Amino acid sequence: MRWLLTTANKWMPVAFLLMAGVAIAQFWSQHGPNGSDMGTYFHNVVVFLHAYGWITLGLAILAWAIAFLGYFYERERSSGGKFEGRGWMMDILDRLSNRRILEEKLASEPSAIFIDAEQLAQELKSKVIGQDAVCDDMAAQIRRRLALKQRGKPIGVFMLAGPPGTGKTYLAKCLSAQLQRKLLHFDMTQFSSGGHGASQLFGSSKGYVGSDTYGKLTAGLRDAPEAVVLLDEIEKAHPDIHKNFLTAWNDGFVTEASDGKQISTTNAIFIMTTNAATDAMQALSVTYANNPDELRRSSTNVLKEAGFAAEVLNRIDRIFNFKALSGLDIARVTALEIEAMIKNYELDVSTGGIDPDVLIDMMRRHDRLGKGASSRDLARSIEESISDSLIDAKQKGYTKVALYSDGNNVIAKPEK
Known part of the structure; x- marks a missing residue:
C-alpha cells in the first residue's frame, strides 16, 4: 500500500x-x-x-x-x-x-545514559577528602541507575550519614557539578513546622495565602526536572514533611497543592544528609566495613531509633556512612581550605608553598576541639591564622605567595 x-x-x-x-x-x-x-x-x-x-x-x-x-x-x-x-x-x-x-x-520516558563510573569517582575523590569508599559507591550507584531506560521512580534516593563537616553536603554539590545538573538545595532546619513548611515546599491549596505561586520544591522540579535535590539535615524537618516526600520517592511524582498538577521526579536525584546518631553510625561503619548488607540493615535500625519513620527509610535506596576525618586527611582538607582562602584574596599559592609546620599547627588546633569538630571549625581556624597576613601581602602587591610559620604566627611571603 x-x-x-x-x-x-x-x-x-x-x-x-x-x-x-x-x-x-x-x-x-x-x-x-x-x-x-x-x-x-x-x-x-x-x-x-x-x-x-x-x-x-x-x-x-x-x-x-x-x-x-x-x-x-x-x-x-x-x-x-x-x-x-x-x-x-x-x-x-x-x-x-x-x-x-x-x-x-x-x-x-527517560532514555538510558551511560557514564564512566571510574572517572566520576576520581573526580569526587579529588574534591571530597577522606571518603574514598563513599565516592566509589556513589559513582557506581549513579552509573547503574542512569543506565535504566524506564523508571517509575527517581534515579536515586540516597542518605548521607555521619559527623558534621565531613563532606556530606559538599559531595552533593560536587555530584551536581560533575553531572551538570542543577542543584536544588534545601536547608531542612527551616521546615520544622508541618503545615507551613509543607506549603513552602509543595505550594498552598486554593484559598490560602500563596496559593497563586508554586512551592519551592515543585517549582524547582518543574523548571529543572533533572535536578539534584539536596535535603540538608533532613532530621531537623517536621515528620509530616518527611512523609510528604513518599510519593516523590515511590511513585515518581510530587503534587503541587495550588493547582493539583503532578510534577515528575523520575529524572531527579534526591540526596539527604543527616547528623543523627553520629556515634552509633560511626561504630557501625567500622564494624561492618566489609559487609554492606549488614551495614545497611544496622544503619536503618539506628536511624529508626533516632526518629526516622519506617516508611521513609524503606524508600531510601542507599545509606552512605561518612567517617570522621583523621591523620593526613585533615592535612589535605586544611591545604585545600588554605588554597581556597588565598584565591579569595585574589592571590595564588606557589607550588609547595605551604609550610608543613602550618598544617601541623592547624591539625593540632583541630584535635583540641574534640570529636565534635568539623571542617567548618577548621576553616574558621585557618581564617583567624592567615587572613591578616594575606591582606598585608595583597597591599604590598604580591601576586603569588608562600606561607611560613614563625612559631606563633603564619606569614605570607612572596614566591621566591
Missing part, C-alpha cells in the same frame, strides 16, 4: 503534464495550422495525442485518485485511527486502549 502511494505521488507532476497535453491536443486539433511542413509534423503529433487522449486522461485521473486515497490514509493513521500498515485492519491498541497517548508517554 505504501509503495503504491509513494509511486502515485512521485508521478503526480507527470499526470499534470499529461492532462495539460490532452487539453492542448484538443485545442490544436480543432484550431491549429496545417500548412507548413513543420506545422504538418506537429499537427500529426497532436492528432496522435488526441487519439489516445482518453487513455492518458484516465491514467491521470487514476493517479489523482490514488493520491487522494493516500492523503486520507495517512491522516487516519497519524491520528491513531483504524488503519494500520498491513491492510485495512484495526490496531489492537486502538481497540483496547489509546495508542496515541501511549506513544506520547513512551516518547517522554
